[in-house]
């Protein structure tokens with residue numbers, strides 16, 4: 001399990017008395033509503049198998065009641081599974097005794113809750129320090145760490161403030177700082193931003209991505225917002241009625257939804273935030289070399305029926321754009337493409353999202369060059385940007 005930090009194996013959680021009968025029905029593929037109807041047992045999770053990689057930002061999404069919170073609470077054993085196993089690295093959580101579990105939650109797997117879960121009788125820094133204090137760390141050291149963590153989540157000069165004087169966004173930053181203070185290996189976050197208004201939520205998402213980039217910790221993040229899932233997730237798992245329906249990268253999920261339930265989620269997503277330029281770029285038809293003379297430039301443009309050409313050096317490093325007018329000027333002066341090309345051209349990286357490229361696409365005279373390490377690897381036209389924004393334009397649904 002070298003490349004897996006957390007794993008679930010046939011994880012099942014049922015609520016109610018008649019579990020054996022419910023399990024028999026579930027094995028036959030009976031759905032949650034029928035199981036409840038026939039046995040009185042609520043299926044919170046059934047046969048969930050997941051591998052989470054170290055350093056991954058893993059998002060779990062699903063409708064209300066689909067089992068997201070139950071699942072995430074199994075990851076630190078706040079919930080005890082009915083069947084199946086959860087592993088942290090190679091350790092099955094069920095083999096841990098009470099003290100070991102408390103220690104695991106304190107040191108390895110931290111949790112951030114939707115409604116902050118802070119202690120109202122303690123001020124900001126006392127909340128952040130709490131875990132370190134329990135560990136017995138001395139006051140000076142833990143204060144230093146707590147201040148660092150507050151700084152990391154973007155909070156300054158609030159350490160002695162009362163929680164009641166903080167906004168929701170600030171409280172959630174405190175919650176995050178507290179979870180990070182113990183330097184956990186895994187961070188569990190159950191709808192941490194869903195109580196926040198949209199602008200604050202956006203800031204928090206950005207903050208979380210920055211922190212993830214910096215600390216490279218494993219994060220398991222629950223949300224019911226597909227845009228949030230696709231924005232944050234390296235991979236996204238979709239749950240329905242306690243079962244795992246699909247686990248994939250946002251891009252793969254969009255191009256290959258497992259079923260209509262997944263498709264419905266995707267239809268609610270803002271495609272421009274997910275699709276990258278790499279998916280929509282096309283091969284530039286007209287490339288000329290900076291050392292070329294006018295004749296070749298003009299001939300290439302005529303052959304491809306375009307009014308401009310992309311100029312590269314011999315290593316495909318992008319140099320600029322030469323227009324037909326520029327090429328005609330060259331012809332007069334008998335010089336090289338390099339002398340008359342436009343050098344000040346806006347370019348974009350292949351990993352940028354469509355949302356990034358939209359404002360540029362709006363006022364560019366020719367398709368935008370897409371670069372990777374300075375090399376021209378494609379171009380994006382205004383039309384292809386617009387096309388990606390039309391739902392279902394790339395699949396048959």
Ligand SMILES: Nc1ncnc2c1ncn2[C@@H]1O[C@H](COP(=O)(O)OP(=O)(O)OP(=O)(O)O)[C@@H](O)[C@H]1O
Pocket residue numbers: 015042043044062063064065066067068069070071224
């Ligand atoms: N303590 C409990 N007793 C009985 N049923 C429970 C209990 N906890 C959860 N359930 C049921 O298990 C199912 C999954 O609940 P869970 O809270 O995991 O869903 P969720 O996906 O987190 O939903 P939400 O988006 O509303 O938070 C639901 O049908 C719920 O009613």
Ligand SMILES: [Mg+2]
Pocket residue numbers: 068069070
């Ligand atoms: Mg929940």
